Amino acid sequence: MKSDNPTSRPGRLFLVGVGPGDPELMTYKAVRILGAAKVWAVPTARENGVSSALTIAEQMVPANGRTVLSLCFPMKKVFLGQETDGQLLTAWRRSADEVIHHLDRGEDVAFPTLGDATLYSTAFYLLAMIQEVRPEVEVTVVPGITAMAACAASQSSPLALGDDVLAVVPAAFEDDRLRNILATLDAVVLMKVHRRVDALIDLLEEMGLADSAVLTERSGLPGEQVYTDIREARGRALHYFSTMVIRKKKVQVRNGTATLAA
Numbered sequence: 695m696k697s698d699n700p701t702s703r704p705g706r707l708f709l710v711g712v713g714p715g716d717p718e719l720m721t722y723k724a725v726r727i728l729g730a731a732k733v734w735a736v737p738t739a740r741e742n743g744v745s746s747a748l749t750i751a752e753q754m755v756p757a758n759g760r761t762v763l764s765l766c767f768p769m770k771k772v773f774l775g776q777e778t779d780g781q782l783l784t785a786w787r788r789s790a791d792e793v794i795h796h797l798d799r800g801e802d803v804a805f806p807t808l809g810d811a812t813l814y815s816t817a818f819y820l821l822a823m824i825q826e827v828r829p830e831v832e833v834t835v836v837p838g839i840t841a842m843a844a845c846a847a848s849q850s851s852p853l854a855l856g857d858d859v860l861a862v863v864p865a866a867f868e869d870d871r872l873r874n875i876l877a878t879l880d881a882v883v884l885m886k887v888h889r890r891v892d893a894l895i896d897l898l899e900e901m902g903l904a905d906s907a908v909l910t911e912r913s914g915l916p917g918e919q920v921y922t923d924i925r926e927a928r929g930r931a932l933h934y935f936s937t938m939v940i941r942k943k944k945v946q947v948r949n950g951t952a953t954l955a956a
């Protein structure tokens with residue numbers, strides 16, 4: 695135990711999903727845990743930048759009176775199994791060290807993260823870095839409402855039903871697999887579409903799927919925009935918080951029987 699720990703127990707780490715934007719989509723558990731933690735470690739994309747997760751959390755739990763650590767994670771692609779960008783590794787290490795400093799003092803640290811912590815969140819890179827040097831730290835992951843759930847809900851549409859197979863694809867990666875996934879699966883969520891939207895519209899048009907897609911930008915946040923005709927998004931500088939949901943089948947109920955029709 696470190697000598698500057700007044701409590702004699704190490705702090706606990708909480709990775710807390712805060713939902714995609716609408717603060718009412720935070721869970722009671724997220725609110726309770728954020729309310730109890732004296733230290734928040736919040737992710738930002740650039741030094742001194744705004745943290746969307748903090749902005750959402752603060753609408754339910756005041757940040758005043760807490761230590762708020764701003765952890766900068768540059769927006770770089772991570773290819774699992776390949777060497778990680780050096781700048782990113784340095785940022786993760788620096789962030790982990792800041793969090794460990796507080797855990798060693800016996801302080802609980804909460805890391806609010808957009809949507810759900812288990813879906814494409816930096817939270818797990820941070821956790822891996824912390825566990826490398828403090829494997830004994832107690833960790834709790836608090837699930838949150840995902841952006842894709844909010845995007846589907848706003849259209850009163852399911853993501854998947856019956857024997858549907860759903861794929862979730864980070865579309866920022868140019869990848870031959872996407873065409874195959876779109877051709878074979880029933881429903882596809884494309885995340886991180888903002889820089890590739892024109893190419894994606896071309897692909898979906900070519901495959902006859904453009905009319906099965908809905909694009910949502912900044913769901914639940916100021917400036918929310920829903921493109922029920924994705925062609926209208928062509929040429930637009932979309933926000934990073936943009937998600938496309940493609941469903942090939944529509945639900946129909948006829949004579950008391952629910953069916954999925956193409």
Ligand SMILES: C[S@@+](CC[C@H](N)C(=O)[O-])C[C@H]1O[C@@H](n2cnc3c(N)ncnc32)[C@H](O)[C@@H]1O
Pocket residue numbers: 714715807808809810811812813814815839840841842845884885886887910911912913914915934935936937
């Ligand atoms: C790093 S991932 C985070 C995903 C998040 N953990 C989740 O559970 O939804 C960022 C991507 O999530 C999607 N996203 C996050 N917030 C969104 C929002 N408010 N509206 C639409 N898409 C959003 C976008 O596809 C964005 O590129």
